[in-house]
Amino acid sequence: MAAYANLTEAERERLEMLIEEAGEIITIATKVLRHGYDNHHPDDPATITNRHHLEREVLDLQTVYARMIGEGDVSRDSLMVDLNAEWKRKLFWTRHQEGSPQ
Numbered sequence: 001m002a003a004y005a006n007l008t009e010a011e012r013e014r015l016e017m018l019i020e021e022a023g024e025i026i027t028i029a030t031k032v033l034r035h036g037y038d039n040h041h042p043d044d045p046a047t048i049t050n051r052h053h054l055e056r057e058v059l060d061l062q063t064v065y066a067r068m069i070g071e072g073d074v075s076r077d078s079l080m081v082d083l084n085a086e087w088k089r090k091l092f093w094t095r096h097q098e099g100s101p102q
């Protein structure tokens with residue numbers, strides 16, 4: 001697959017890392033949905049909250065993505081977007097956010 005895609009091993013590994021972090025975000029976001037932001041795993045003596053885990057996983061993803069930008073895997077243009085404009089575009093498909101159309 002890598003040969004057809006013309007990826008270096010380093011590029012492939014960064015994509016694997018990105019996918020892994022995205023999966024970890026899905027996992028912890030699911031825990032937030034089920035148990036709440038301020039809950040924690042009952043066996044965790046440090047009582048690290050789901051909120052903190054989510055923040056950590058998003059940071060992990062941002063770290064990998066920043067490296068991908070630095071290595072030229074993806075364009076730097078994504079750093080120049082107007083996040084408020086992007087959010088307004090996404091609002092069209094929401095129902096419960098401030099500014100939702102419905």
Ligand SMILES: [Mg+2]
Pocket residue numbers: 021024056057060
């Ligand atoms: Mg992680």
